[in-house]
Amino acid sequence: xxxxxxxxxxxxxxxxxxxxxxxxxxxxxxxxxxxxxxxxxxxxxxxxxxxxxxxxxxxxxxxxxxxxxxxxxxxxxxxxxxxxxxxxxxxxxxxxxxxxxxxxxxxxxxxxxxxxxxxxxxxxxxxxxxxxxxxxxxxxxxxxxxxxxxxxxxxxxxxxxxxxxxxxxxxxxxxxxxxxxxxxxxxxxxxx
Numbered sequence: 001x002x003x004x005x006x007x008x009x010x011x012x013x014x015x016x017x018x019x020x021x022x023x024x025x026x027x028x029x030x031x032x033x034x035x036x037x038x039x040x041x042x043x044x045x046x047x048x049x050x051x052x053x054x055x056x057x058x059x060x061x062x063x064x065x066x067x068x069x070x071x072x073x074x075x076x077x078x079x080x081x082x083x084x085x086x087x088x089x090x091x092x093x094x095x096x097x098x099x100x101x102x103x104x105x106x107x108x109x110x111x112x113x114x115x116x117x118x119x120x121x122x123x124x125x126x127x128x129x130x131x132x133x134x135x136x137x138x139x140x141x142x143x144x145x146x147x148x149x150x151x152x153x154x155x156x157x158x159x160x161x162x163x164x165x166x167x168x169x170x171x172x173x174x175x176x177x178x179x180x181x182x183x184x185x186x187x188x189x190x191x192x
């Protein structure tokens with residue numbers, strides 16, 4: 001028997017988009033089981049799909065180049081425990097700083113370039129050290145001219161969000177939107 005998805009589990013669609021299962025629901029009219037799941041990208045839309053379709057195989061005739069066999073493949077979240085999360089954050093931070101420093105060093109070692117390196121590294125560290133989402137958002141906005149894909153990846157790790165690959169400005173907007181969305185949920189929870 002196939003494994004039934006459970007609330008909180010993460011799945012990758014064969015078109016390489018990530019989703020999180022919210023619940024298994026029952027259609028009140030037909031009794032059919034439905035998977036309720038949320039996109040972990042874009043506008044974080046919520047969808048419902050019949051369980052049988054969710055668990056189905058990829059149509060290899062229609063999509064011959066897809067390597068994944070299942071329409072949705074169960075994947076482990078990137079950070080299961082706080083210790084792993086902290087370790088990955090540190091590694092990502094070090095990698096981002098190293099990459100930024102190497103990029104600028106390749107251009108040359110003039111005082112102007114060293115200042116740029118220090119500014120990028122300082123801004124990235126300021127983002128990591130910010131205590132509130134508002135502070136993180138403000139630092140991110142101030143980095144609009146110097147942001148790179150590596151920096152977005154590192155900041156996404158700190159926020160524990162997934163920012164899919166794509167055009168830099170779209171990824172930058174998605175990161176800003178994820179911070180704003182989280183702020184709205186935190187504010188709503190404070191009102192309860």
